[in-house]
Amino acid sequence: MAATVIINGLDQLQRDLAKSGPAVSRTLRVGLRESAEPVAKLAQDLSLQRIRRMPRSPQWAETRIGVTRHAVYIVPKQRGVKTGHWDDPKRRPNLVGLMMGRSFEPALAGGAGIVEQRVTALLGEVVR
Numbered sequence: 001m002a003a004t005v006i007i008n009g010l011d012q013l014q015r016d017l018a019k020s021g022p023a024v025s026r027t028l029r030v031g032l033r034e035s036a037e038p039v040a041k042l043a044q045d046l047s048l049q050r051i052r053r054m055p056r057s058p059q060w061a062e063t064r065i066g067v068t069r070h071a072v073y074i075v076p077k078q079r080g081v082k083t084g085h086w087d088d089p090k091r092r093p094n095l096v097g098l099m100m101g102r103s104f105e106p107a108l109a110g111g112a113g114i115v116e117q118r119v120t121a122l123l124g125e126v127v128r
Contacts, residue, residue, distance in 0.1 A: 004108070005115050011069045017126065028126050032072045035118035036065045040074045043099075043107035050102040060095065061103075074104065 018025045040063045047061035048054050054061050062077040076099060108115075 005112050005119070007119060013123075014069050024126060028122070029067050031122035031126065032067050032119070033065050035115050035122060036072050036074060038114050039107050039111040040065050042111050043074060043103045046103035046107055047099055051098050074107075 014025065014028060017028055044061050044063050048058060051061075060076065060078050063074050064077045066073045066075065076095070
């Protein structure tokens with residue numbers, strides 16, 4: 001099982017804060033995105049270090065952060081093409097497994113404490 005940082009009641013908190021005004025909701029959303037940045041950076045660095053041949057095409061190691069009402073997630077920025085040609089260089093069917101096992105899960109395990117501290121500080125700031 002992958003390491004996960006769980007914030008109980010995040011969706012309810014976001015709904016309640018949305019009633020306070022758009023500025024508060026935006027502050028929370030931006031803060032959640034910033035809380036995930038150390039893990040995203042660590043995942044990118046681990047991809048370049050632990051996945052063979054990744055340094056040859058570093059654009060595949062870049063990550064982006066998504067924020068929804070229920071979750072904050074990190075995914076690769078580049079997406080492979082869905083093509084019928086098995087030899088298309090833009091097709092990367094094995095990339096998901098490699099990045100999850102060698103970079104994303106270890107990055108979250110290593111950065112979970114930082115994320116927890118940042119989110120706790122953010123929630124204290126927003127609720128005030």
